Amino acid sequence: MVEERLDADVVVAGAGTAGSHAAWALANAGFRVALVEARRFAEAGARWANLVPVWPFEAAGLANPEPPEALEEDRSYSMLSLTGPGRTVLDRDKPCVHVDCRLLVERLQSLGRLAGVQGLDCLRHMALEFDASGRPTALTADRDPPDAAPSRVRITARLFVDAAGITGPLRRQVPGLAADCPDLAQDEVCAGANEVCEVADPAAARDFMAGLGLGAGDAFAWTGVRGGYSTIVCHVRADAGTVLITTGSVADGRHGSGVAILKAFKAGHPWIGRGLFGGSGLIPIRRPYDRLCAPGIALVGDSACQVFAAHASGIAIGLLAGRCLADSLAGRQDPGAEESVWAYQSSFLRTHGPMLGAFDAFRRLSVSLSEAEVGDLVGEGFLQASSVRSALGQKLLLPRLVDEGLALARALAHRPGLAAKLAATGARGAAAAALYRAHPAHPDRDALRRWSHGVAAALGGRADVQ
Ligand SMILES: Cc1cc2nc3c(=O)[nH]c(=O)nc-3n(C[C@H](O)[C@H](O)[C@H](O)COP(=O)(O)OP(=O)(O)OC[C@H]3O[C@@H](n4cnc5c(N)ncnc54)[C@H](O)[C@@H]3O)c2cc1C
CATH class of the missing domain: 3.60.90 (S-adenosylmethionine decarboxylase)
Structure with a gap:
């Protein structure tokens, strides 16, 4: 079989939205990037239409989606109660847009090609090689494209980025990282x-x-x-x-x-x-893993659980993660050095963790609610327009007390049990948000373990880092 040998600064595995964008951003930061994908590039990533907030595009360094990538704008967005006539309506300032993710993936991949990203698709049996310290040094795979002869590929690099989705195929091969990224419940x-x-x-x-x-x-x-x-x-x-x-x-x-x-x-x-x-x-739909990296490897997108847990939306956060990774690594001699990848982890969790942690508290509550209680959330006025805008826009917003305070007060009085659950959830979210702002800034496993236990105590569940 033909053997292809490549050398890159960074190998990004997974050419969905998170990986294609990260590859482009890293190439723009001056790194030689290889983007590798299990499927054909034209079939990579989300193949459906997603509701995505608009602000992260600019924050990620991208132009906002335009038609046909952006689908027709909704005239209004209503949350309807299943148990009564109550509803919450957004008919202006809708913070999100429907995106044909097939076209978004295509846009991101072509931006990458223009920036010099080298692409290899149809790869199977991806395996990492390691040095004596356990740091990955090379990736090998079989390549079997429908229109060319099969080959064996070996790519050496200083950083490997797992952007290969929920299964995290590279993450699982790095023992030190796999232990801190538990299987999902x-x-x-x-x-x-x-x-x-x-x-x-x-x-x-x-x-x-x-x-x-x-x-x-x-x-x-x-x-x-x-x-x-x-x-x-x-x-x-x-x-x-x-x-x-x-x-x-x-x-x-x-x-x-x-x-x-x-x-x-x-x-x-x-x-x-x-x-x-x-x-x-x-x-x-959990908060991002507490550990997003180890020497020689970083996680972005679903592989890192970088998803807005309240409604299972990962497109925007995955784009923001790629931006954060490229900004944290720009100008560094060794993008896979522990200080380099930790800078990404710390920057991502300090910047986006407060919002992701707070809404994970809400996800935990909503999993436990009955149909009637979810109906009451909308029907009784707990979910005011500011809350819906906050959730859809993936931004923490406070209720507008002047015009929403009365409805909230009425809801609190009518459903004190649900109000108490929401208050406890708010307190958990606020505690987690405060912790995220203080994620350890420099590589320090003991500090990370203490931090991880603090976040677990605030949100519930077991700490990632034992
Ligand atoms: C039905 C549905 C509806 C959704 N709706 C929304 C929504 O409205 N809004 C929103 O924001 N999010 C939504 N999401 C979630 C969103 O689609 C994901 O969070 C997002 O696609 C994750 O992007 P990613 O690039 O991290 O991973 P993926 O999109 O999963 O891409 C990973 C890529 O890695 C490739 N790969 C896998 N294994 C390997 C390997 N070993 N080597 C190399 N490549 C590999 C895969 O082929 C794939 O191309 C929805 C998800 C689903 C399933």
Whole structure:
């Protein structure tokens, strides 16, 4: 078999949104980057339409999505209660946009090619080689593209970035890191599904939306459809020509799955026609791992659990992680040295950890709630527009006390039990956020262990670093 030998500064494994963007950002920072992918590049990453906040694009150094990558803007976004007439509506200043992630991945990959990223796809059996200290030094794999002869690839580099998604195939090969990145518990995984479908009967689609007090062009979310952490988000486009449906539920065996919820929703609404594109998969929904690196390796994207836990959204955070990695490593002689990769870990967790930790507290609460309690969250006025904007925009915002205070006070009085749970969740989130701002700035395993135990005490569960 032909053997290909390459030398790079950085190998990024996984050409989805997080990996393609990180590869581009690292190449712009002056590193020689190889981007390696198990599938064909044209099939890498998310193959569905995702709801993504807008602000992280600029923060990640990217232009905002434009059509056709950005899909038609929603006229309004409503959170509807399943148990009553209550609702929360955002009809202006919607902080997010629907993105055709197939086109976003394509954009990021082509930016990388222009910046000199060297790409190798269709790789199988990826294995790391290590030096005596346990630091990875090379990656080997079999390459079997459909249009060329199979080959054996060996790439030496000083840093390997695992951006290969929830399974973390490189992370698992580095013993020191694998031990600190525990397998996900059932309530830390969301089974999601998404499909853009034709509308077979536009009049019936408009009637359905009208029955909810909405019209074509509006979007709505029903949360708690199977209790706790489960949802259906539906957007009938303005011309009632297509509908975008996203479903998901915590994969603990008690809430069904995103695929089952999507199937049932379609079966109950015969106006929904043929599927055009979409997909399904597992999404990590816990706070990011407390350890995002070891000498010679760093994690970005789903592999690092860099996901907004409250609604299982990883696109924006994965982009921000790549920016943070490139900024932390720029100008460093050895991008894989412990000080270099720790600078990334510390910068990412100090900057984005407060928001991710606080919303992980909310995820933990929502997994435990009944259908009725989730209905009350919306129906009784706990979720005011500022909370919905905060969650969709993936930014911590305080309630606007002047116009939202009265509704919140009424909700607190009507549902004191739920109010107490929310107050406890808020306190946990605030404690975690404070800890994130003080993540150890320099390599220090004992300090990291103490920090990890502090975060676990604030949020619940076992510390990552023992
Ligand atoms: C149905 C569904 C709906 C979603 N909706 C939203 C949403 O609305 N908003 C949002 O922000 N997020 C959403 N998400 C989550 C989002 O899609 C993920 O968080 C995001 O795609 C993660 O990006 P990533 O680049 O880290 O990983 P991935 O997108 O998983 O990409 C990883 C890449 O690595 C490749 N790979 C795997 N193993 C290897 C290996 N050994 N070597 C090399 N390459 C490898 C894979 O082929 C893949 O191309 C949704 C997820 C699902 C499943």
